[in-house]
Amino acid sequence: MTYAKPAFRHPEAKTNDVGCTRRDYEGGLSTLCAGCGHDSISAAIIDACFDLSIEPHRVAKLSGIGCSSKTPAYFLSGSHSFNSVHGRMPSVATGANLANRDLIYIGVSGDGDTASIGMGQFAHVMRRNLNMTYIVENNGCYGLTKGQDSATMDTESVSKKGDINPYTPIDLVRVGIEVGATFVGRSFSGDKAQLVPLIKAAISHRGFALLDVISPCVTFNNHQGSTKSYASFREHNDAMPVDFIPRREAITTSYDAGIVHEVCMHDGSVLRLQKVNEEYDIEDPQSALDAIAHHAKEDRILTGLLYIKRDSEELHDVLQTASKPLNTLNQRELCPGSRFLDSINAGLR
Amino acid sequence: MTYAKPAFRHPEAKTNDVGCTRRDYEGGLSTLCAGCGHDSISAAIIDACFDLSIEPHRVAKLSGIGCSSKTPAYFLSGSHSFNSVHGRMPSVATGANLANRDLIYIGVSGDGDTASIGMGQFAHVMRRNLNMTYIVENNGCYGLTKGQDSATMDTESVSKKGDINPYTPIDLVRVGIEVGATFVGRSFSGDKAQLVPLIKAAISHRGFALLDVISPCVTFNNHQGSTKSYASFREHNDAMPVDFIPRREAITTSYDAGIVHEVCMHDGSVLRLQKVNEEYDIEDPQSALDAIAHHAKEDRILTGLLYIKRDSEELHDVLQTASKPLNTLNQRELCPGSRFLDSINAGLR
Amino acid sequence: MESKHSINDFVIKFANVNGTGSASANGMFAKAIFRMGIPVSPRNIFPSNIQGLPTWYEVRVSRDGYLGRRGGIDMMVSVNPQSFAKDVSELDPGGYMLYDSTKPLDLRHVRRDISYLGIPLTEMCLREYSDARQRQLFKNVIYVGALSALLNIDFAILKDLVGEQFKGKEKLITPNIHALEMGHQYASTHFDCPLGIHLKAGEQTPKHIQEFDQILMDGNTAAALGAVYAGATVAAWYPITPSTSVVDAFEKYCRRLRIDPGTGKKNYAIVQAEDELSAMGMVIGANWNGARAFTATSGPGVSLMSEFLGLAYFAEVPAVLVDVQRAGPSTGMPTRTQQSDILAAAYASHGDTKHVLFFPATPAECFSMTVEAFDLAERLQTPIIIMSDLDLGMNEWMSPPLEFDDNYQYDRGKVLSGADLEAMTERFGRYLDVDGDGIPYRTYPGAHPNKGAYFTRGSSRDEYAAYTEDGDVYVRNMDRLLKKFETAKALVPEAKIKPAAEPTKDALLFFGTTASPAYEALETLEKEGIHLDTLRLRSFPFTQEVEDFIEEHHRIFVIEQNRDGQMRRLLLNETNVEANAKLISVVEYDGLPVTARKIASVIRGYMGVNNVTPLVPREKELA
Amino acid sequence: MESKHSINDFVIKFANVNGTGSASANGMFAKAIFRMGIPVSPRNIFPSNIQGLPTWYEVRVSRDGYLGRRGGIDMMVSVNPQSFAKDVSELDPGGYMLYDSTKPLDLRHVRRDISYLGIPLTEMCLREYSDARQRQLFKNVIYVGALSALLNIDFAILKDLVGEQFKGKEKLITPNIHALEMGHQYASTHFDCPLGIHLKAGEQTPKHIQEFDQILMDGNTAAALGAVYAGATVAAWYPITPSTSVVDAFEKYCRRLRIDPGTGKKNYAIVQAEDELSAMGMVIGANWNGARAFTATSGPGVSLMSEFLGLAYFAEVPAVLVDVQRAGPSTGMPTRTQQSDILAAAYASHGDTKHVLFFPATPAECFSMTVEAFDLAERLQTPIIIMSDLDLGMNEWMSPPLEFDDNYQYDRGKVLSGADLEAMTERFGRYLDVDGDGIPYRTYPGAHPNKGAYFTRGSSRDEYAAYTEDGDVYVRNMDRLLKKFETAKALVPEAKIKPAAEPTKDALLFFGTTASPAYEALETLEKEGIHLDTLRLRSFPFTQEVEDFIEEHHRIFVIEQNRDGQMRRLLLNETNVEANAKLISVVEYDGLPVTARKIASVIRGYMGVNNVTPLVPREKELA
Ligand SMILES: Cc1ncc(C[n+]2csc(CCOP(=O)(O)OP(=O)(O)O)c2C)c(N)n1
Ligand SMILES: Cc1ncc(C[n+]2csc(CCOP(=O)(O)OP(=O)(O)O)c2C)c(N)n1
């Protein structure tokens, strides 16, 4: 059991633009195993929301079922949260977003929740480009039901029970790029320097932002042969760090311009990418897939912001919904009244 | 209502290696709309099975729900068939195949059945590389429920009701390549010359063979702007015809050798590809995705055998199931008897 | 042979081929009778197919204003060779058979006890039209024209209807009217018009029909209008017959009413989900977030939604679901009607769950109950399932006009606004039973900067929404949910009880589309001296009145359209009365609406009375 | 204060932290008692969490061989500071509290009516071990050692158990035995051993215990063995507590028994599906194709499977589903027990569906009923749902040894082989009721080159499996399905009826895990002169005996572990008796198994008798 709180980095006193301290973004006591990757991700979400000066009550947290899906209880206790049923969070998020387009939607899921039981809803929420941040806390196993292999588990890796996984893993970022996610990133729960800016960028993105965060299950999947354990990830990780600069601070980077790639976010903020190993056009899905495949062939996991589609139409654009949230419309605005009913009746005679 | 029977090409008299005539592969009277693409596919399946000299009773047909899913009633009436529930045929096929690995499994589905309600099962049956042929009769709409857009409907195309489809289509062949199908082809219901050999190759493939067959719905989706109508397909179609030669006939092709690419099938038969526009390594998934994307950018649909993984492990290999079908094992082979129970009891004292 | 004679009281059935345009011609026929002021009830009996299979349209004309199926057929219009033999055999003795005489009548289909009226429809069309489509299409219009002569339909009304139908496509009007005239002409010159059965405008109609300025509409459209009037802004659905037209109609009206004229933006959102699980998830998400959201589906969809329905019950999220029932189990007969999802809906999902059900009987109730459902779902914070069916949802029914009281205010239930939260001094407890009615207060996400946020979950929680595995706390919560269900009894639409003309201990109990034939059977039986009180159920949970009614009667015939007598079982289950013997199942489950004749005959059987009105031979006796 | 005194009859509860290795130490404690020949029943009360939350282990020692929960706690072993306060408060007056005395006892937790036994567990471990993991782990072993002195456990047995547990890892044996000895030593020197409550081997045990050479096993393992013995070759599942260990155990035994020694190939296939819908689809596909296949799940899975269950019912495909029930609704309390899926399972899916249910009460029945389920599923060509629960499935129960008759032959039901088909002269009709029992004949795919192929579907079909929308044909099929359900009554496991010592019109009715506490309550009441006949239900549909039993009694207490009295409702629904008043619900639904005390007290209440045995204060009265 751990608090998602590395207090040393953010002294309590410091407040952000909306007058909140980091503590205002924290949640309840975590009941996850000590050292679970998921808790690090909760901490990163806290940092990201603090840095972005989001008002906690403007956030809605959504999740499915699993250790990962429990985590919304461990950050942003000032936000409403909906811990739904296994694998079906995307539809609940879609409904919620349709009702109120003005909130910030953060979904947290697991690899079981997303890639197995949730595969259908996951694909379709991306196809609809719902405006939300969807974080998969990917540990290659079913933590809460005691460690069965998930569909993202690497082929041939050995589970705690001693079984060799014979199936090919599903790569969630590839699926995301294929079916319509407009922001696709990958990171590692232990790499806060990369993860926090990525989450910030994802939240700032207008449209569906998928973050596949490798998050070791210390209890069931932290063993040799699994790329989803700390040890193996550190070896294979081919980091592509990101640095996110919120608009309102308007600071330009001091990094070497030659290796920085600027991406303008929908809210006007600028995301600066530093590529470690190669250059490709992250706005071209096929290039992104090529790069991911290239690294995968070399047994490396490419991390960072892997693909982005700017100026995409999120679901409300597609549906041409009014800018005023639907849940604020009142009876006067919605109910046609008896006069119109008279005309309906007349038409049915 | 049409019979799937172009009798002029196959005179009744002709018999194949197992002594069957083409009529032996036919089914009941089709109740689909006259001119429906699905009926052409049924005819192609009939031809393919006849050509392959398959014994009809060694085939099991499976489907979900939809006009397309009705078609197993219109071919191979000598085979058992299971018309299951909407979107869930893959799981029924998986169970059936586990029970008896010796039959030939042909699944027929629609784009609604596969890409919407069935997305999760579709992805997972491919990941498991189940040994079956899975034909999607893709018309971009829900025929049986009167023409709603499906998830494979092209963006911006206009449905019969006059609505413009605002969503990005899901490309089933891409999904197939991403999640583990080991044989992925695309064709067009109207192009028998390409379709019949492709179906034969798919049936001969050991592992999951996906055929995405564009099959116009003449009633609801045969209109301007839809790439799934006859008219538009003929324009955009960038055909990549295939010629399949069953092993037992051992005829070499008379085509120009320079443009023929030979693929050796698992049953030893040879599939010869003729590429119209380009050469790429169809055994490399990333190259296949690149080629598909390249053509898509040029507004063309690449057809033919697009990707194949040879020597893959189908589900029974992965599970190391015995070669004798599980449904043939008898009580003597399966039941440990009271002696073993005594030892169990002893261990529980 | 004596031909049938009857004014304004007969059944006519059309036998067509699916996808040949017969639906609109037949609809025009029924509408014309309606316009003449004569009670009419048309029914589509269609296959699960798009083109080419037999399809039927049964129109009942009833002087007495009976809208349910009567049973028996007095006239058949058969233009489908596939079904001809069956069609001929179904006609009552003395009935009329209108057929396409282009080819000579097959002698095997000749009956001596019916009249044949041959019209060379194909030939006429071949002669008149060159286009293949027109040749097909106008056949239907010609026979409608012929019927106008044979049955005495006001031709001016037919012309009006053509005009309305082709508004905007004026050049189609003339050829259609021409086709009508050809038919009329042919019939007038070849047959004695009108037939023994025919229409007569201006006849005395029953009081309940006269009273209202009737409309003709289907239940699905009415439910959709109810959703519009209730202020639903989100609809998520997955296509399935026979529910599809609910959301179609909702969209149609939203396009008319809910698009901001200035911006062109929509004050509604409709999403075709990837399946029914997802549709229900979206409905739950939207309602959780304070929008009124609904879905419509049929049996298979209800099965798929059951996990989510359990979540909504337990997490206490409002939801409205219109279940347009069809013949199950499984895929069953997707284009036939039944009332067979009752147990599945009432107890949907594992664990101790129960759901509130509404049972509309008319389009007007589809409208008003849908409006009510949104209020009640929010008041009770639970799903409400509106149990319609194919017969009600997809067929056009004569109905009193829809009514809406402009003084009526939505009841959005117990929701604390930002201001309420600001004013609160005590700690907000999402699941506290503050008012003692089992209904807690909720808040919408984002309502207040630092009060009112809570954690919604399908797992056990305490009054403050914190996860708990404490058995006592769990029990407290479950007991509150039960209390809430008790509270619901005072809020759901009450049952309609009608005493018989004379005191009796016998009763009829019915609901939804069994109501029309039941009331008709009742009147028939009353004339024979058999008296029955009636109770029309309109909702579940059952109120005390229902219990009392059962208590007070000795024999209660429960009429329903399913095999297992599901409503009878629900009554046994959910009332505290000894009713096993007294609740007698009268079931019909062949997929067609139960007829008044069937109900009357079964009850006569129980009463030990001989059948006094002739029964159609094919009517089955109840086991 | 008077401390508790009792030989071989007490309840001891362990309070631990999840994930600290307490489970195996506690298990060893229970097993040692079992080995001493003293009736014991241990229960895990664990959180939905992997590490760090409170978890309990309740062990009942019962001279009289009662295996249900008794209620009340005589001794508490609390090594979890998180739950200490609650743990102290739960102890019965006169009870014993064993705690870690490394830190001084918090005075707020001191009660005068219990005895405290402090052992400095942490300190001892700190002193003895350097490795952090060992310091944690051996605490548990030390207190087991202490208990062996305090309660008089045969130390040799504990040593044996350590030896068995670490077979193959011999170097772990010595330190474990050392830890046991440390505990034993500490207790012997610091406390008067044994305590007032303690064990004594060789005492008289009740006849039903003596009779058998008992084993200790959990229901899930037994069900898995049943599947092995029934010849199941395909298992498809999706992990969910508390059912996961069914397929785990099936796999374990298959690895031992079903791998061809020559080829190393498997005579079974297990697939972890992507969800429960898929798992059930696979089971249906495999059964359709002639393999015996099953799945195991819990409540949420049953909800998700309901569409497929309807398909299997209607298309008549065998399937076996083990539902290890947990506390609902929705996610509910996933690690607590209930019997609350009864209505959901019996009527799973829309339309007129009903499913056959089995209710095992012991591991031995989990085994035998699973074997039977495969036979019956194939005989009836329909799904069979085995209604186990967390208490039965995941806890270890004393049970008579599993038995299997080597002469018994599988009943594979009505399947026509290739030879049968070859010999047939009449046309094969998949849905023909040839034998008049409602059960048709089926064929496996591929059975014969040109006979026997048919089209399986969830839609309406005729006797020859051809699609039909003909109402009469549909009704014929539905009626046959009903007849088949009637046939099932003669085939399902019969109810167990036990008359009271003296004639009575009162009775207890129960099933599954309510049986143990019910039988115990019965004996208690009998001693008080309250006589009740008993009926233990073992299956649905209910047989005539059940109906007669209800008919013959005036008051029948239906004991079940859910809020809504679901079995009582199913009885009202599915029998033809007036039973509303006579069926009295006795329900417990806090997620822990109902206790004998609770049952007895409720019944005394109804009998107007005062409580003659002291009730634990926290026991709630039933509403
Ligand atoms: C319908 C349903 N099926 C199964 C379960 C049991 N279950 C709970 S969590 C879980 C898997 C969790 O895996 P993942 O999403 O990867 O989360 P993790 O615990 O690994 O973070 C399962 C199968 C459930 N709660 N609901
Ligand atoms: C659970 C469920 N939901 C909805 C339906 C209704 N339905 C029948 S077919 C179909 C879609 C068919 O589309 P597709 O698979 O593309 O087949 P097509 O008719 O176009 O060939 C739908 C939604 C159903 N039968 N079952």
Ligand code: SF4
């Ligand atoms: S089991 Fe694994 S995923 Fe779950 S809390 Fe523990 S470490 Fe994290």
Ligand code: SF4
């Ligand atoms: S509706 Fe479309 S898909 Fe269905 S049968 Fe007709 S043409 Fe084919």
Ligand SMILES: [Mg+2]
């Ligand atoms: Mg996981």
Ligand SMILES: [Mg+2]
């Ligand atoms: Mg389609």
